[in-house]
Amino acid sequence: MTSGLREELAAALRRDRLDPVAVERLIRTALDEDLAFGPDVTTESTVPADAVATGDVTPRSVGVLAGVHVAAAAFDLVGGPAMDVVVHEADGATTEPGLPVLTVTGPTRALLTAERTALNLVCHLSGIASLTRQWADAIAGTGAAVRDTRKTTPGLRALEKYAVRCGGGVNHRMALGDAALVKDNHVAAAGGIAAAVAAVRTRAPAIPLEVECDTLEQVREAIAAGVQLVLLDNFSTADTRTAVDLVRGTGVRLEASGGLDLVRAAEVAATGVDYLAVGALTHSAPVLDLGFDLR
Helix, strand or coil, X not given: CCCCCCHHHHHHHHHCCCCHHHHHHHHHHHHXXXXXXXXXXXXXXXXXXXXXXXXXXXXXXXXXXXXXXXXXXXXXXXXHHHCEEEECCCCCCECCCCCCCEEEEEXXXXXXXXXXXXXXXXXXXXXXXXXXHHHHHHCCCCCCEEECCCCXXXXXXXXXXXXXXXXXXXXXXXXXXXXXEECHHHHHHHCCHHHHHHHHHHHCCCCCEEEEECCHHHHHHHHHXXXXXXXXXXXXXXXXXXXXXXXXXXXXXXXXXXCCCHHHHHHHHCCCXXXXXXXXXXXXXXXXXXXXXXX
């Protein structure tokens, strides 16, 4: 296996706002799982060492593409300089069954060794992008945006949140340190919403701050405490409308969360909230069916 990702692919990942070093590390971890007990015994038994082939990654269903450069990187890291990769479709594009999105040419053994890692990643990420697009389409024209959560697969957060962007969604905080989200346990520990907000402001005055509220009374407390963003946890549509009225003219933004599905999406978005927080984008998206076939 080669020692690094070629610069063209690294540059493409950077354009996708992904860290090439982190992507390479992730791919190598995935490859290590497949090669934990030795080389690909099936491939090395059936494919001559000097064989060269061309294969295509092709969608078998309609969806939204995400992770094509990540898949290309998997092939590149196994095949090295002998591998030629050609990207046909950009992430965010709507896939057309039967039309390749990626073509790779190189040592056949390397192609088959990298195949499952490449597909695992691009199918998973494209599934997230496809589900996100459904939500984005459902609330189009309302002024609201669909937003992800930290309910991500361990180790895959940056890629999964990238896939959300490919599908037309926006990202919430990437980790625990880039924004503060005061939840019920924090409120209990601090002794109330105002106390929790004051504590965060003392420690990190410039950080974005959001407070989760379970009731309209808590929304009033959060507004009085001067928060920037309020998360409405499992609010009914009627109470969501009331919360929108409460923050009107204050500059406070609202995020609806909990109990949401595609059937209710437009109804909730039409109340005037700014965001719909949907953990299912990353924790429950079905994969998009893409396959890899040698020509």
